[in-house]
Amino acid sequence: MSSEKKTPNPPQSGSDPGAADNFARAVKQATKGKKGLPPVHLWDPPFCGDLDIRIARNGQWWYLGTPIGRLELVNLFASVLKIEDGKYFLVTPVEKIGITVDDAPFVAVDFKIEANGTQNLVFETNVGDETLAGPDNPIRVVRDPETGEPSPYVHVRRGLEALIDRKSFYRLVDIGENRDVDGERWFGVRSCGEFFPIIPSVEMEV
Numbered sequence: 001m002s003s004e005k006k007t008p009n010p011p012q013s014g015s016d017p018g019a020a021d022n023f024a025r026a027v028k029q030a031t032k033g034k035k036g037l038p039p040v041h042l043w044d045p046p047f048c049g050d051l052d053i054r055i056a057r058n059g060q061w062w063y064l065g066t067p068i069g070r071l072e073l074v075n076l077f078a079s080v081l082k083i084e085d086g087k088y089f090l091v092t093p094v095e096k097i098g099i100t101v102d103d104a105p106f107v108a109v110d111f112k113i114e115a116n117g118t119q120n121l122v123f124e125t126n127v128g129d130e131t132l133a134g135p136d137n138p139i140r141v142v143r144d145p146e147t148g149e150p151s152p153y154v155h156v157r158r159g160l161e162a163l164i165d166r167k168s169f170y171r172l173v174d175i176g177e178n179r180d181v182d183g184e185r186w187f188g189v190r191s192c193g194e195f196f197p198i199i200p201s202v203e204m205e206v
Contacts, residue, residue: 019051020063023090023097024073027080030092040082041158043093050098053077053090057163059107059126078127081105083159106162108154111171119175121191123154123162131156134192139164141198150199172198 031038054062061068061077068074082089088101106125114120121133131137137155144151152164152172164172176189178201186197187204 020053020068020073023051023092023095024076026092026095027076027090030094031079037157038080040080040091043082043091045091045094045096047089048095048097051090053099055088055099055101055105057103059109059163075127078105078129081160103151104153104161104163106156106160108162108164108168111164111168113175118193119190121172121189123164123168125156125162129156129162131162132192133196134194138194139189139191139196141196152198178204 027038052064056062061074077090080090080092082091082096083105088099088105089096090099091097106127106129108123108131109126111121111123114122121139123131123133125131131154133139133154139152139154142151142153143149150169152169153161154164156162172189176187176198178185178187179195179197180186181188181195181197185201186195187199187201188195188197190196
C-alpha cells in the first residue's frame with residue numbers, strides 16, 4: 001500500500017453546487033470533538049483553488065450567486081476564515097480555498113458598555129462573535145476620499161475585522177468625547193483605557 005499523501009482535489013469555482021457542502025463536511029470532520037474556535041493560525045495547508053463564495057459588505061454570504069440562508073453553515077465557514085496578505089481563505093488542516101470579501105468579513109451589529117473601573121466596549125458580530133475593543137482589538141475609521149463618509153471597523157481576531165453598522169456607530173458617537181492626539185483635537189471613543197479617534201473635533205463643530 002502506498003504511503004504517499006494525497007492532495008485534495010481543488011474545488012471547481014462556480015461549477016459544482018455541492019462543493020460548499022463537501023467543504024463543510026471537511027470542516028466538521030477537522031473540528032469534531034473540539035471546543036472553541038479552530039486553531040486556523042496553526043494550519044498551513046496547500047492552496048486548492050477558489051470557490052464562488054462572496055461575503056457582501058452587509059455581512060451576507062453568497063454561494064454561486066445565491067444567498068446562503070443556513071446560519072449554521074455561515075457560522076461554520078466563518079470559524080475557519082483566515083486572512084493572508086490581504087486575501088481571504090477558508091481552511092482545514094489539509095486544504096485552503098479562496099473566497100471573495102467585498103469589505104470586512106464580519107459586521108458588528110451591536111455593542112454593550114461594561115464598566116470595570118474604565119469604559120469597555122464589547123461588540124457582537126453578525127456570526128455571534130464577541131470582541132472587546134482595546135489595544136489588541138482596535139477601532140479604526142476609514143474616510144471616503146470623495147465624500148468624507150466614515151466607515152468604522154473593529155478588530156475581531158487574527159487580522160479579521162468587522163464593519164460597525166450604522167446604528168452602532170451612531171451610539172458610539174453619542175458616548176464620544178474630545179481629546180488631544182499628537183497635538184490635534186479629535187472626537188472619538190474610549191475602551192479599555194485606549195482612545196480611538198473618529199473624526200477631527202473641528203469637523204464636529206461645522
